[in-house]
Amino acid sequence: MEICGQIVSGEHGEIFIRQKSGETLEIGEMLAVGENPISIMMVYDLTYGSQLSQGNLELASGMHIEGMGAGLSFMEENLQNYVIAKVKAVAYVKKNVNGKYEASIPKSLPQFFSKVRKVTSADFEFLSDGKNAEHSLYLGCLRSGSSRLKDMEITIDGPDALTHHILITATTGRGKSNLVKAMLWKLLDKEYCGILVLDPHDEYFGNSAAPGMRDHPKAKENVVYYSPSASAPKGSITLRINTKSVKPWHFNGVVNITDAQSQAMHLIYQRYRDDWIRKMFEESAEAASLAFSDERTGGKSGIEAYLESRGVMEGTFAALKRKISVALDIFEEGGKIIEKGVFTTKETGIGAADDILAALESGKKVIIDTSRLSSYAEILVGSIIANKVFEKYAEYKSAGTLDGKPVVSIVLEEAPRVLGASDGEINVFGRIAREGRKFKIGLIGITQLASLIPREVLANMNTKIILGNEMEAERRAIIESAAQDLSTESKMIASLEKGEALVSSIFTKFAIPIYTPLFNDIVKETKAAESKQPVRKYVGSDD
Amino acid sequence: MFDNCVSKIADILSSQSASFEAGAPYFADSHYKAIPFDVSNFRKFAPKRNGSTLCFVDGGNLDIVSAPNFSIQFLRIASVAFKGGKRLPLSLPQRIESIALVTHASDLRKFKVQYFPLDDGQRQYLPQDFEISKSSFSNSQDELAQHPISAAGGAARKFAEWNYGARIIRECLDKGDIFVRDGALQVGLEGEEKFATDAYAAANDKGVIFSGFAKTSTLVTTTGFPLTASVQMLANKHNVGGAWYYAPLAENQNPRHLGDIFVGKFFEHSPYAFRFEIHNGAGREVGAIFEEIADNSRDLSFPGYPYGLVVADKLARVEMGERDALQARIKLQLSRVKGIRECIAATDAHKIISGL
Amino acid sequence: MPSKSIFDFSNSGDAAKNEETKEKKAPREKHKREAPRSAAAHKHEISKSKIAQPPAPVPPKKEGTIRFAHLADCHLGAFRDDTLRELNIKAFENAIDKSVAEGADFIIIAGDLFHTNVPDMRVAERCARKLRHLKEKGIEVFVLYGSHDYSPNEKSIIDVLKGAGLFNKLGGGEYVGDKLKLKPSEFRGIPIIGLLARTSGLEKSDYEHLDTEALEALPNPKIFVYHSAIAEYRPSFLKDAECVPLSLFPKGFAYYAGGHVHERREVDERGYGTFVFPGHTFGADFRDLESDAEEAPGFYIVDIESGAINLHFVPVEIPEIMLADFKADGKGALEFKEELQHWANGGNFAGKIVMLRVAGKLASGKPNEVELEKIRETVLEKGALVCVLNRGSLSSAERLAVQIDTSKSKDEIEREIIGEFVSKASFKDDALNGKKGAELAISLSGALKQEQRANETKDTYHRRVFGDVRKVMDSAEGQK
The missing domain is CATH 3.60.21.10 (Metallo-dependent phosphatases)
Known part of the structure; x- marks a missing residue:
């Protein structure tokens, strides 16, 4: 057992360890005391310690650097000057007689003056104790400071964690998307969850330049990729959503709609049902007057006349139509309907939302490339699908069949856009954040700015994967809502390198430091393990 | 107003320092015959011999619980040895820890001192229990003068230091090794001489150089200037650079002070010069001994002061915090002694007041 | 016979024989029509409508085409x-x-x-x-x-x-x-x-x-x-x-x-x-x-x-196809049989393909008492080329005595009871009948029994409940 230090003082939550000379302790490093039970501790701060007073040290330095210290040195320097690590005990692990681990939050101090060693993978066997590998959610490997215990994969229980929402926070370049890619990759052959990824950077599916989910051996079976781009890679499905799938409530909290406009919207919907949007655009004076000749008022015609007969103020329809037009990228020009985005009033895209729902329900991972969509359209697409999932799962719940369904989780980039505080109606994502877990629906929110997410929602995101973040205010927002007391970890979070993270979850005994390997390496590793493709035969080959 | 006062004080002091040169070492005791300053008495160190061990001993004691009729003291004697710049473990315990109980002897003019080592195995390194005249701790013969019972703890420590030092010399050191005790070689207490004599005898038997290093010195010159300061200023005035030692300062005829007195500067850039004494200094390679000590005084923590003494002091020091813990434990045990509360109350009123 | 909630949507056994329907996944909404309840309009049929305007004739082939x-x-x-x-x-x-x-x-x-x-x-x-x-x-x-x-x-x-x-x-x-x-x-x-x-x-x-x-x-x-x-x-x-x-x-x-x-x-x-x-x-x-x-x-x-x-x-030229939908809800088996017989006797089916679909829950009697085969014979006698029967969703209320199973959760029991009551009632608006009606009732009561959240103002609460109710109603309307 390599000794790296010794407990010299402290209190609960702030234990002081004198570093052994020749050893280097790091912030975030995990240390252990004992063999069974084991106290696992984490270094959260480092200071110098010296047997000399500050004045003496300054004098000594002065002698040295002012040229009067020739021949002077510290005798027994190791004894006089050293490093003190501030650590906190994070877990207390006991292996009982039948080989089961019992891990608990430490409520006592380790033995005073205990010798402290670095952790090994064996110390963390308790993390995988009793876990269902089929239900695992991979996050990376265990990390101790900057060293990686590669053979110690860190996973959490997927169904629990996903339905209780996951928040991934970091500033740019600290490895958010790498982490999400790694998570998705390892989830691809897991059937317990369907994942919907709204991908505004089109980075998850992959292309010839950068690997992605399409490179997974199970990609064909388990990945569905939608892209609006005609040049999207083979196997992708053209993202096209028929306006028949769009319902008035999909705009809730997505587009800012006034009460009057909302009322108008529902009136139109009641009148035309699934065709309500097409009708709004198709409405020409003649067609409209034919349809509503009995409800014509003062020379007005069409939907407008109908609305006004129902007490909707003049102008409301025009304003509503403008908003919907912008949101859907559908415009009317010279009597023609121009569809610039993914929404269409034509014959295609009718089953898209259902297909996505069906894929999610069968545990597939659906990636939607929203890189070419306006922010409105992206959220609307998400809102339509999320509503579908929500409605369907609520139905399963009331029918008592929800248990057999996979968990559905929605990956939201720049989460505050949809989860941010708003005065208006709560959108479907806000609803999922608050009550999704009852319906086995969860969110994976990704953000740089957790502070923009309302506290209530933050508190509901019960697993936080905290990557490096040098913004103090952001760290504070995360720490305040974390599942563990991370008040001492702020500095550590600031100093996390790319790929390094801290996982704080109600499903972990302590905030686990992890390292997520580079996604490209994970891909290479998987590919190396892949077996050869079978020889293919085409039925028409004899012809 | 304040500045005015200080300015006047500065004037007085500067007139004093101006006159240092006119002085010579001053010894009130007639056993010493001062020798006037002479710049030619500055000496450079000589190359040290190789392979000798330097051993430092220091002790500390602290009154833990006391009343006019008893004093319970904690004492700790420590040693540290170096050879070739590296710490050398000795076969004796590095620290001797003991409680010393001081009470009034049946002869009420005396205190009785008893040692209670924390580890029984260490009893052998401690002196026998002893009695000592109360007058040792007061210059006055007045019956009503204070003879603080706690002061006798100092005697317990000093005797233990000598005793432990002698054991180290006998058991751990060899010819040519240097033993350094903290403080001068002068003995002041009744009965101390006996311990010193025993230690010197041990040193003589083994050919060990016995020395004392005084970190503070009360010696002054005839003009009232500190002796060590005067020697330094003399050196400065005559541009005696580098490290040096100065001797002789006096002819020492004191039977209770068997050492030759030196003033030494152990590191060139240090502002400090120290009084250093060697038992039977005559005829020894004093320059080499100084070099040996100087070599141990190059630690950045206190250049010019032996690192060994820094360590010994730390090892031996009884911290106030430690006292509080010990005090609590002792008081707890004593609580079953009848009347103890009242006894302690006789002298602890100041504590109550300072806590107000 | 064990009770069967209307949420149990499996077809009755005799319906499985209808091989023509085996590939059918879900009938398209436009075919779901409500049978008029007035005696005069007991039967309801859609004559073969084809398309409103036949496609333009193919122009003659041009040279080089x-x-x-x-x-x-x-x-x-x-x-x-x-x-x-x-x-x-x-x-x-x-x-x-x-x-x-x-x-x-x-x-x-x-x-x-x-x-x-x-x-x-x-x-x-x-x-x-x-x-x-x-x-x-x-x-x-x-x-x-x-x-x-x-x-x-x-x-x-x-x-x-x-x-x-x-x-x-x-x-x-x-x-x-x-x-x-x-x-x-x-x-x-x-x-x-x-x-x-x-x-x-x-x-x-x-x-x-x-x-x-x-x-x-x-x-x-x-x-x-x-x-x-x-x-x-x-x-x-x-x-x-x-x-x-x-x-x-x-x-x-x-x-x-x-x-x-x-x-x-x-x-x-x-x-x-x-x-x-x-x-x-x-x-x-x-x-x-x-x-x-x-x-x-x-x-x-x-x-x-x-x-x-x-x-x-x-x-392509195919015979006229006639769709006939009949709802059995609330009717006795004999009453329903009479209604069908009446329709069959009075119809003009010459040269047509007749598709007869019966659905709903009989208030009394059993589906086989309706004797659909006899109706079919009548239709054929009246000149139909073929009469296709679809009786997949015809069932009887007699099978619906609800027994409360105490091993079930409160929610399940609640659903069963609501289901039972809705199945016995009959409303003009079809959205209120059957499974749809029960779902609507449950969704509505779910939306209405929501409590105000701790951090919610009265206004937001009101708006939320109102919004949810409106959504329930909208989607019920949408299914009609």
Whole structure:
């Protein structure tokens, strides 16, 4: 057992360890005391310690650097000057007689003056104790400071964690998307969850330049990729959503709609049902007057006349139509309907939302490339699908069949856009954040700015994967809502390198430091393990 | 107003320092015959011999619980040895820890001192229990003068230091090794001489150089200037650079002070010069001994002061915090002694007041 | 008999016999009509409406134009009922005759010419006769395996007819390494490439390995023939079908001749070309016939004229189809029987295909007491060519005594009780009846019993509850 230090003082939550000379302790490093039970501790701060007073040290330095210290040195320097690590005990692990681990939050101090060693993978066997590998959610490997215990994969229980929402926070370049890619990759052959990824950077599916989910051996079976781009890679499905799938409530909290406009919207919907949007655009004076000749008022015609007969103020329809037009990228020009985005009033895209729902329900991972969509359209697409999932799962719940369904989780980039505080109606994502877990629906929110997410929602995101973040205010927002007391970890979070993270979850005994390997390496590793493709035969080959 | 006062004080002091040169070492005791300053008495160190061990001993004691009729003291004697710049473990315990109980002897003019080592195995390194005249701790013969019972703890420590030092010399050191005790070689207490004599005898038997290093010195010159300061200023005035030692300062005829007195500067850039004494200094390679000590005084923590003494002091020091813990434990045990509360109350009123 | 909540939606056993409905996934909403409750209008029927305006006639073929017919999903041999099977063949023959009449230079049959790979020989003989007729006229035929007539070891009737030289079989090709290289056929320099279908959409992996680059390099105009549903165009009734996304298709074909989806569709797809599904020529199941009642089935005549594609849809001539829907809700078995008998006696069914659908819950009596077979006999006596019965959702209230199972949760019991009460009640608005009505009641009570949240103002709370209720009502309206 390599000794790296010794407990010299402290209190609960702030234990002081004198570093052994020749050893280097790091912030975030995990240390252990004992063999069974084991106290696992984490270094959260480092200071110098010296047997000399500050004045003496300054004098000594002065002698040295002012040229009067020739021949002077510290005798027994190791004894006089050293490093003190501030650590906190994070877990207390006991292996009982039948080989089961019992891990608990430490409520006592380790033995005073205990010798402290670095952790090994064996110390963390308790993390995988009793876990269902089929239900695992991979996050990376265990990390101790900057060293990686590669053979110690860190996973959490997927169904629990996903339905209780996951928040991934970091500033740019600290490895958010790498982490999400790694998570998705390892989830691809897991059937317990369907994942919907709204991908505004089109980075998850992959292309010839950068690997992605399409490179997974199970990609064909388990990945569905939608892209609006005609040049999207083979196997992708053209993202096209028929306006028949769009319902008035999909705009809730997505587009800012006034009460009057909302009322108008529902009136139109009641009148035309699934065709309500097409009708709004198709409405020409003649067609409209034919349809509503009995409800014509003062020379007005069409939907407008109908609305006004129902007490909707003049102008409301025009304003509503403008908003919907912008949101859907559908415009009317010279009597023609121009569809610039993914929404269409034509014959295609009718089953898209259902297909996505069906894929999610069968545990597939659906990636939607929203890189070419306006922010409105992206959220609307998400809102339509999320509503579908929500409605369907609520139905399963009331029918008592929800248990057999996979968990559905929605990956939201720049989460505050949809989860941010708003005065208006709560959108479907806000609803999922608050009550999704009852319906086995969860969110994976990704953000740089957790502070923009309302506290209530933050508190509901019960697993936080905290990557490096040098913004103090952001760290504070995360720490305040974390599942563990991370008040001492702020500095550590600031100093996390790319790929390094801290996982704080109600499903972990302590905030686990992890390292997520580079996604490209994970891909290479998987590919190396892949077996050869079978020889293919085409039925028409004899012809 | 304040500045005015200080300015006047500065004037007085500067007139004093101006006159240092006119002085010579001053010894009130007639056993010493001062020798006037002479710049030619500055000496450079000589190359040290190789392979000798330097051993430092220091002790500390602290009154833990006391009343006019008893004093319970904690004492700790420590040693540290170096050879070739590296710490050398000795076969004796590095620290001797003991409680010393001081009470009034049946002869009420005396205190009785008893040692209670924390580890029984260490009893052998401690002196026998002893009695000592109360007058040792007061210059006055007045019956009503204070003879603080706690002061006798100092005697317990000093005797233990000598005793432990002698054991180290006998058991751990060899010819040519240097033993350094903290403080001068002068003995002041009744009965101390006996311990010193025993230690010197041990040193003589083994050919060990016995020395004392005084970190503070009360010696002054005839003009009232500190002796060590005067020697330094003399050196400065005559541009005696580098490290040096100065001797002789006096002819020492004191039977209770068997050492030759030196003033030494152990590191060139240090502002400090120290009084250093060697038992039977005559005829020894004093320059080499100084070099040996100087070599141990190059630690950045206190250049010019032996690192060994820094360590010994730390090892031996009884911290106030430690006292509080010990005090609590002792008081707890004593609580079953009848009347103890009242006894302690006789002298602890100041504590109550300072806590107000 | 154990109680059965109306949430249990499985059909009663006798309904399973109706083989015509086995492929049907979900009836399209437009067919859900409510039976009028007034005595005068007990019966409700939709006369064959076809389409409001018949398609414009095909213009005469111009000089230099290559004209072909595009058929798919003839399903020859489908239907156990002799009359329907015969009508199906007739529809095919009519399509071929019309193709000849319109001057088609060649004919593409994009899969499922036959309903099975080894059909009744009488059916095969009829088809061969027609093909021989085409051969005599010098009209080439290109046939692709469909999901029904495909054979993994090429022992399909298709292979027999091909062997007899009656048509060209499309879909040839082979794997070279991991790439599927398709062998083009051609007609007067126009490459025709087919990718054959397999059962259950298994051909998808062939698409995934398709060497599209080689196909894209072929000169245009060119035709790609396939028999698969396309993900982007999937109609809502093909819910669970395996679909091929557009991105797996080779780009730049002038014409993509599709089959498999029994619904007519034309889409100009940017970057690709014109995708056409002609739909079936007659249909193979009850749902198909229902759709035929609304819009006549048919095929396409396509002109390739200096590279441009012109489409003309040609309906086939089939007998008039009459849809009749009857609701049994709240009626006694004898009362309902009388109602049907009355309708059958008074109807004019001469020369029509009559599709009789009965649904709902009888207030008393059992479904078999309605004696639907007798009704059918009457309809046939009255001159109908065929009478197709659909009684899948006819059930009896007598089976619905609710017993409370104490092992169930409060929610489940609540649902059962609401279900029971709703099933006994009868409302004018159908949205309030049956499972839908019960769901609505439960959703509504769920929306209304929400409590104010700790951090919610009264206003927000009000708005939220109101919004949720409105949503429930909207979606109930939407299902009507």
